[in-house]
Amino acid sequence: MDLPIRLVILGAGDRGRTYASYAAAYPGKARVVGVADIDPAAARAVAQAHGLPPERVWGDWHEAVAARPDCDVMVIAMPDATHLEPALACLDLGYHLLLEKPMARTWAECEALAAKVREKRDRLVVVGHVLRYTVYFRKLRDLIAGKAIGEVVSIRHLEKVGYMHAAHSFCRGNWGNTERATPMILQKCCHDFDQFVWWLGGRRCVGVSSFGETSLFNAAHRPEGAAARCLDCPAAVERRCPFSARKIYLERQDWRYPFVDRSDAAMEAMLRSGPYGRCVYACDNDAVDHQVVNLRFEGGVTVAHQMESFTYSGGRETQVFGTRGDIVGDGRTLTIHHFDTRTTELWDSALEAGTPQGSGHGGGDYGIMDELVRQLTAGDPAGYPAIFETSLESHRIAFAAEASRRARGALMLAD
Ligand SMILES: NC(=O)c1ccc[n+]([C@@H]2O[C@H](COP(=O)([O-])OP(=O)(O)OC[C@H]3O[C@@H](n4cnc5c(N)ncnc54)[C@H](O)[C@@H]3O)[C@@H](O)[C@H]2O)c1
Structure with missing residues (x-):
């Protein structure tokens, strides 16, 4: 395939605009040739x-x-409920896909998509698992694959959502209500499950158990005197609330990024009538705010995964325990301890070149576009199935974790 590859963006929201912006930054690699969105x-x-x-x-x-x-x-970047149908239609028409995660809303739907992808083996389907394409996670994966710490025995992984992100996305916003969107563990943690499967060379998960709840964002915790909307809330209550929409959207700029019009006036109007102006204790949310998942992979490797909303900042922390050493990752640096020589190496992603650094998700938003371009211009479909199947396994784990959580920790996917 010749450069630049030609993209049509289906869904020009935050994700669609992000992928489109890659074409503006790298016009020699990609070009946007069409866009569809129900919001003019x-x-x-x-x-x-x-x-x-x-x-x-x-x-x-x-x-x-x-x-x-x-x-x-076709870049499919519409809401969760609008992934499967366009994906099937576009594959039937012969397009390659950049498909946002989650690939579908139920495991049965994922299987239907997988059947289609396996039928169209020469079509590339890249699911939006952007972390795979960051310098940091690539290095971690390479260290594990290169046996830098011997054989992996177990992994401990913390996903820090961040309290403002939790309030924005998983209480007030698009993913607060599981019926309308998808379970938190699929929405947020399919990235992490994708990482585990990828680090472990595509091993299947053979046991899942999970617990999690919505512990804070519910009516029982609504402060006395709080109004249904933050802009109507008495100052004495609003000033003490860390989740105040006034604090998040009017007094700072960073959480305005998903909106097309980010002016003060537009933000204020949005808070008066839109979902993001609601009190976090008076929404229609049911997404969990913390969840733990224990996983067992083929070969006995265990993973303890924790998703936590109540952290000051976002990011991921990881420890990988091997037979000859361990790796401690803080999202930017990796510290590798070797048992045999009792030596320590420090690797810092900030000092590395590689994945385009200007984009979000640690460079992964443009990294995934780079990979798409690389795969399509290489013109060898042999590697396509593995790219999709790892994402598929991450979804299988997420649905099993949600089923286990709902069944109070019952064991799922047992071998
Ligand atoms: N890969 C990641 O890290 C990552 C991060 C955030 C979100 N996502 C996923 O990306 C998807 C999009 O999320 P977003 O944050 O961009 O949401 P968004 O709400 O900002 O954008 C979605 C866009 O799709 C449009 N749309 C809805 N129905 C449509 C239709 N029938 N035809 C055409 N356009 C339609 C909406 O008007 C909106 O502009 C979601 O599935 C989400 O889970 C992935």
Whole structure:
């Protein structure tokens, strides 16, 4: 395939715009040739940024697919409930896919997609597991694969969601309600499960047990006198609330990133009537705010995974325990201890070149685009199945973890 690869963006929200921005940053590698979004402002923003003519700007994704645009890759970046149907349709039409995670909303749907992907083996399906394409996680994976600490025995992994991210995404926002979106453990932690499977060379998971709850964001914890919306809340209550929408969206800029219009006036109007202005104790959320998952992989490797909303900042911390050493990762550096020589190495991702660093998720947002370009221009589909199957296994684990949590820790996927 020739460069630049041609993309059509289905869903011009935060993720769609992020992937489109790669084409603007690297015009020699990718070009946006069409966009579809039911929100005209979102579609317009991408169309303007990429100079698209009106006939390449659609509303609903069905219109874009029906037009059979001349492109290489369909980027499916719509809400969770709108992944499977366009993915199947686009594969049938012969497009390659960059498909946001979760790939589908139930395990049965994932299996239906997997059947289609296996049928179309020469089509590349990259699921949005962006962490795989960061310098940091690539290094960790290479150390494990290169037996730097011998054979892996067990892993301890903490996913720090961050209290503002939890309030934004998993209480007030798109993923607060499991029925409308998908369970937190799938939504947030399929990235982590994808990592475990990838680090362990594609091993299957043969045991899952999980506990988790919504412990804070519910009516029982609503402070006395709190209003249903933060802008209506008495100052004495609002000033003491760490989750105040006024604090998160009006007094700082960083949580405005998902919105097209980020002006103060637009933010204030949004807080008056939109979901992000609601009191965190008066939403329709049921997403868990903490969950632990114990995993057993083929060969007896165990993983203790913890997802935690109540952390000051976001990120991931990992310890990998091997027969000849251990690795301690803080999301930026890796410290490798060798038992035989009693020596320690320190590796710092900030000093490395490689994955484009300018993008989000530690460089993974552009890293995944780089990989897409690399795979398609190499023109060898032999590696395509493994890229998808690792993502599929991560989803199998997530659905099993949710089933276990709902069954109060019952063992799932037992071999
Ligand atoms: N890979 C990651 O790290 C990562 C991070 C965040 C979100 N996600 C996933 O990416 C997906 C998109 O998330 P987002 O944060 O960009 O959401 P978003 O709400 O910002 O964007 C979704 C866009 O899809 C549009 N849309 C909805 N239905 C449509 C339809 N029928 N046809 C065309 N457009 C339609 C919406 O108008 C919206 O602009 C979600 O599935 C989410 O879980 C992945």
